[in-house]
Amino acid sequence: MAGAVVTESSCVWIYAVADEAAPPFTGGPIGVGGGPARPLSGAGLTAIVGSVAPSEFGEAALRQNLEDLVWLERTARAHHEVIETVAKERPVVPMRLATVYSSDEAAAGMLRERAADLRQALTRLTGRSEWGVKARVTMSDDSAAGQQPETDGPASGSGAAYLRRRRAQLTASQDARREAVASAHAVHEELGRLSASARLYPPQSPEIAGQSGLMVLNAAYLVADDRAEEFGAAVTELAARHGALQLTLTGPWPAYSFTGQDETEDAR
Amino acid sequence: MTYGNLATPSSGSVRRSGVAGGPQTANLADILERVLDKGLVIAGDIRVNLLDIELLTIKLRLVIASLDTARQVGINWWESDPWLNAQAADRAAEKSRDRHELEDENRQLRNRIEALESGERNGGSRSD
Numbered sequence: 051m052a053g054a055v056v057t058e059s060s061c062v063w064i065y066a067v068a069d070e071a072a073p074p075f076t077g078g079p080i081g082v083g084g085g086p087a088r089p090l091s092g093a094g095l096t097a098i099v100g101s102v103a104p105s106e107f108g109e110a111a112l113r114q115n116l117e118d119l120v121w122l123e124r125t126a127r128a129h130h131e132v133i134e135t136v137a138k139e140r141p142v143v144p145m146r147l148a149t150v151y152s153s154d155e156a157a158a159g160m161l162r163e164r165a166a167d168l169r170q171a172l173t174r175l176t177g178r179s180e181w182g183v184k185a186r187v188t189m190s191d192d193s194a195a196g197q198q199p200e201t202d203g204p205a206s207g208s209g210a211a212y213l214r215r216r217r218a219q220l221t222a223s224q225d226a227r228r229e230a231v232a233s234a235h236a237v238h239e240e241l242g243r244l245s246a247s248a249r250l251y252p253p254q255s256p257e258i259a260g261q262s263g264l265m266v267l268n269a270a271y272l273v274a275d276d277r278a279e280e281f282g283a284a285v286t287e288l289a290a291r292h293g294a295l296q297l298t299l300t301g302p303w304p305a306y307s308f309t310g311q312d313e314t315e316d317a318r
Numbered sequence: 319m320t321y322g323n324l325a326t327p328s329s330g331s332v333r334r335s336g337v338a339g340g341p342q343t344a345n346l347a348d349i350l351e352r353v354l355d356k357g358l359v360i361a362g363d364i365r366v367n368l369l370d371i372e373l374l375t376i377k378l379r380l381v382i383a384s385l386d387t388a389r390q391v392g393i394n395w396w397e398s399d400p401w402l403n404a405q406a407a408d409r410a411a412e413k414s415r416d417r418h419e420l421e422d423e424n425r426q427l428r429n430r431i432e433a434l435e436s437g438e439r440n441g442g443s444r445s446d
Binding site: 122123126127129130144146147182251254270300303306307 | 344345346347348349350351352353354
């Protein structure tokens, strides 16, 4: 086995599964735990796996480490990077983070057992990629305050005038929110028409997303690769049509959001 | 509610964030919601998987997702999502705590107003 030192006590981390008939995966990218990814065959499928130390990825250690956000970030990024690299060359079914087996034999056994599901997922994902679209709208009571229509002359400092002004601000900001949500619905519907399937995620908080504004759409779309350009153009067009929304397009992603479970194929 | 400096948005903008090869690294929240929440779920024989990851996912989603934001704008697309229901009890507890705090604050404010109105302005310097 080229380069990979596989001791008997290593655990096997699975990144993704590909068809053996696809351009072969011979190993390469450094992944979780610092070791290289390598192929593992079974049932006509190739699992992209890595050997990981039980001291870090065994049952007890894994449970503890998953609670550590720094460890989790490092591991999630390493997992994602390997999948992203191998997905460029061939269709893959990405596995959820921390799918770990005790040995190559156990992992190959899973390939045999789940071969039908895996093939079905591969067929569905071949020639398609996931694209992420988020919509934000920047609004706050402060921004509404900038648009207050009139002041009541000398009396504008009074309590009643303040309350009136405040009510107008709140109404304006509620209207703006409603409008933003309606726009997000329209965007989602339109992009859904260009997609084989769509998934909604909860909105991300501004602190985590590293961007300001209220997120009103966080969605993933499974798009045929030959329609990717059309999809991108549609996002641009929708951004122009819904001027209040800032749209963010990410991708192409490995098709994490469309691996098959509770999947309703919705090719409109 | 403000988060640091709110940049003025340019209308109708599309920002492209590369996830591959580009100069921009993919956003951690984007990665986590995908690799934890989605991805094919097959229990390995290292039995940490399903339950612990469900729990972790719930915890992280509380961080990643802005529930307040969702409630505020009345977005309910994902309300059928089981994890939200799992959190309902927690959220109810949180809400009632918030309410208690508000009630306390109201009581304190009422007391203060009463004190002010009954003319007890001992040593208080009024500004304006």
